[in-house]
Amino acid sequence: MDCTQRTKHIWGTAYSQCQLKFVNFESHENRNAHETEGLSNQHLVVRRGKPFKVTLLFRTQTWHPHRESLVLEVWLGNRSEMIPVQFSEERYDPHSWSAKIYPGDVHSQSASVHICSPVQSSVALYHLVLHIETRQSRRSYRVGAFVLLCNPWLKDDPVYIPLDAQIQEYIKSDYGVVYMGTPHRNTSRPWSFGQYEPGVLEACLKLLEVSPQHLRDQNRDYNCRADPVYLSRVICAMVNCKDDLGILKGKWQGSYKDGVNPSEWSGSADILHRWVSSNCSPVRYGQCWVFASVLCTVMRVLGIPSRVVTVFNAAHDGDGNVKIEEYYSSTGEKLNLSKDSIWNFHVWVECWMRRGDLGAEFDGWQVVDPTPQEKSAGVYWCGPSPVVAIRQRCLGAPYDTSFVYASVDADVVKLILQGGKEVGRELDTESVGQLIYTKSIGSDTPEDLTGTYKGKKGKTRSSTFMLPYSAGFSSVYHSGSLSPGGMSPGLKVSLSIDGVPSVGESISMCVTVTNQSSSPRLLTEHLNAQIKEFNSNPEQSFWKTQKEVRIKPGEVLTLHHSIPPSEYESVLAGDDIVNVAVVISDVRTEERFLATQEFNIGSPRIAIEIEGGDSIQMNKEHTAQVSFINTFTKALDVAALTVEGSGLLQGKHEARLVLLQPGNKIEKTVTIVATSAGTKLLMATFSHSNSTRVVSRSFHKVSVTAA
Known part of the structure; x- marks a missing residue:
């Protein structure tokens, strides 16, 4: 100077x-x-x-x-x-x-x-x-x-993390993977954290400067910013815009025409640039994985080791009783009667830090969740909550440990209703937090964190099981318990999905009924399928069936069902989640038994190839070929293939065909130029006028080196 x-x-x-x-x-x-x-x-x-x-x-x-x-x-x-x-x-x-x-x-x-x-x-x-x-x-x-x-390389710094491989993955890497879907079929979605994109660091500093804490008392805010616990809490609140000039506005249903559909984001830099250029107006729209990925970017920029974590079957415990109630009709339709819910997946962030406010036993990974779900001390922020406190069930440990614990370990009570009255129930102690994933160090494969969150509940843990209903008896039993009066339930019911269903293929299911009693039974089977959002209860049914069956004493009955594409293609697209439930009722005793499954349907593939390989030089032109083959059995009207990529392409590039016949291809060639080094993502989407939704979405990782 x-x-x-x-x-x-x-x-x-x-x-x-x-x-x-x-x-x-x-x-x-x-x-x-x-x-x-x-x-x-x-x-x-x-x-x-x-x-x-x-x-x-x-x-x-x-x-x-x-x-x-x-x-x-x-x-x-x-x-x-x-x-x-x-x-x-x-x-x-x-x-x-x-x-x-x-x-x-x-x-x-x-x-x-x-x-x-x-x-x-x-x-x-x-x-x-x-x-x-x-x-x-x-x-x-x-x-x-x-x-x-912050200095995670320095032992005296509260964010010090000991292994160089951890530093490389949780601080320096500008690339991550978000896991989505269901525990039985999860998919990986790459994300560009973008901390080396021009202006991103300045956006992170701006975030701190416009926080309510800074605007209310600048000197106190500056003093407190030495503490990563304080930093993570302030930034968590600022990633959503519920209480402040935060970055993202959340939306989970309805039209996204006045913004960006959350599923279209592939990196944090574009979001942060939009927020700054709009004078801190919230960017529309985000959902949990977008909130979490942006938070992870800000934390890595500021020097706090961070990683994105997915909890499959995450409970949203609105009333704080660590129990989730779900309601089903007597024909297997899931009902929207509870304020609580089970998200098929929920994404938050773990940040590594010492907890000087709690003691060394609570050091290490802390959950910080920026998705605005419930207020904490009057603000939409959550955490940092020590993972070790969650596992040890120290529910009073600050911050918000009880709420986070319920997310990964709540019990689920499933009730069957008929005419507004309870006619059956099931206790599920296992499905919540069934699987917890983060990206492995140096690899796109998942690392299973389930054991770091879930210890013993202080009771016998069991798989999902059934209890028959008896009028006036509403206690919840654990596995192995007898029904009221000492009678065994007598029937065992399970539901499974055959293979991995993909768009354009039949969805095959199998209901297995075991008669454990010494008497024959006349049963009614009700089977129901509903589409659902990952974070809420299902919409109305798109397919159902019922029939009567007889089962002999000791017999194992296998009932096969199939939903052809013609029954679902108008409502389902790739990666959509389906809730299937079966209610088996005994015609004589009126006992009812419930079994449920949720799965996500696969999407057809979009091919992305870069001439010369996936490692390119900055500021040099490279050609990318993107293509989609119609694997459906019918022609698709007004097919559109769209390509975009932050730091690689300006805007969206599209190819369109009035009619795409079965087996035919639509393709688009684009010229990419990387403006900065690091990991970038090309994203391609395919849609057609026969469906109101994107049928397929694919991502391709590009490694950019300085010229």
């Missing part, structure tokens, strides 16, 4: 012999040493507790250290701290600011100063002033600004 043109004299008009001409922030050397290369082109970005180097170039007069002292002043907001520059080789004090010049760092017209912040400095943009002092005078220069981040 040329201080002749950009210096403001802050103190008087007295002159020392030496004058500052230029300041070199040694950006390349500092960025390499602090592992911040690529985070910003506007500011020097360094990490707390680690020295960074600044070289001062003086004018024609030689600086005389014995006659002229150097004093640095670091400003944060409206407060500052003076740092005398010392000649020393002593170790840095981890608890205070220091500035040192080593032997050999002073030349005739320059000096290199090594500045070190306290290890628990606040994460923020700092301004630096240099004072050149003699006994008679002081000359002062504003020499520039730098951004200070």
Whole structure:
């Protein structure tokens, strides 16, 4: 920085012999040493507790250290701290600011100063002033600004994480995978965190500057920003816009025409850029995986190790009783009668930090959930909640541990209703939190975290089981219990889906009934299928069937059913979730037994190929070929194949066909140019006028290296 043109004299008009001409922030050397290369082109970005180097170039007069002292002043907001520059080789004090010049760092017209912040400095943009002092005078220069981040490499930092592989995955990697679907058939969706995209770091700093905490009390906010617990809580609230000038507005149903359908996002940078360019107006729209992925980006930028985690069959416990009630009709249709719900999958973030407020036993991964579900202390934020506290059922541990515990370990009571009265029930102690995944280190394969969340409940855990209903008896039994009066239920019912159904194929199911009694039975089977959103109860049925069957004592009866494509193609698209339920009723005893399954239907494939391979050079043109083959048995009207990719393509590129015959192909060739290094994503979607929804969506990972 040329201080002749950009210096403001802050103190008087007295002159020392030496004058500052230029300041070199040694950006390349500092960025390499602090592992911040690529985070910003506007500011020097360094990490707390680690020295960074600044070289001062003086004018024609030689600086005389014995006659002229150097004093640095670091400003944060409206407060500052003076740092005398010392000649020393002593170790840095981890608890205070220091500035040192080593032997050999002073030349005739320059000096290199090594500045070190306290290890628990606040994460923020700092301004630096240099004072050149003699006994008679002081000359002062504003020499520039730098951004200070957490330092997960440093043992004394509360976000220190020990393994280099963890640092690479949870801080430096700009690429992740989000797992979606159901426990029985989960799919992976890549996500570009985009922390090296231009402007992303500045957007993260802006997020802190417009938070209610900062706007209410700037000095207190700056002081608290040294603590990753505080940072994660503030950022969690700011990712959604419920209480503040947050980034994303949530929406889970209805039209998305006045924004972006959440399923169309593939990276955080575009979202953050839109938020900044709209003067902090919320970006429309997000759902859980979008909220979580953006939060993960902000946390990684600020230096807090973070990963995106998916909980399959996550409970939303609105009343805080750690139980979820679900209601079914006597014909197997799931009813919208409960405020609680089971999400087929829910996505949140784990952040790694020490919990000085709780004690060392609660250090490590913490759940932080930015999806606005329930208020906590009057605000839509959730966490950080220690994973170890969830597993040990320390439900009072701050923050929001009871709510998070219910998400992964609540019981489900399934009730069968007829005429508004309960005629049967089932207790399910296993399905909630059935599977918990995150991306493995260095691989796109999932790492199973279920065991880190789920310990013993303090009771016998069991698989889903059935209890018959008896009028006036409403207790919930555990596995192995007898029905009222000491009678065995006598029937065992299960429901399974054959294979992995895909769009255009028949959905095959199997109901198995075992008569464990010594009497023959006349049974009525009701089977029902409903489409559902991943985070709510199903919509109305699109298929149902019923029939009477007889079963002998000890017999195992297998009932096969199939839903042809013609029965569902007008309501189902790729990756949609289906709820199937069977109610078996005994005609004589009126006992009813329920079995349920939820599965997501597969989507046809879109092929994406990049000429020369998936590793490309920045700022060079490369060709990508995208194609879709109609695997359906009928022609598709007005077929559209759309390609887009943040950091690779400007806008959307589309190919259209009036009619796409069975077995025929639609394709699009695009020229991609990467504007920054890192991992980028190409996204392609296929749709047609026969369906109101996107039929298939595919992602392709592209590795970009500097030219």
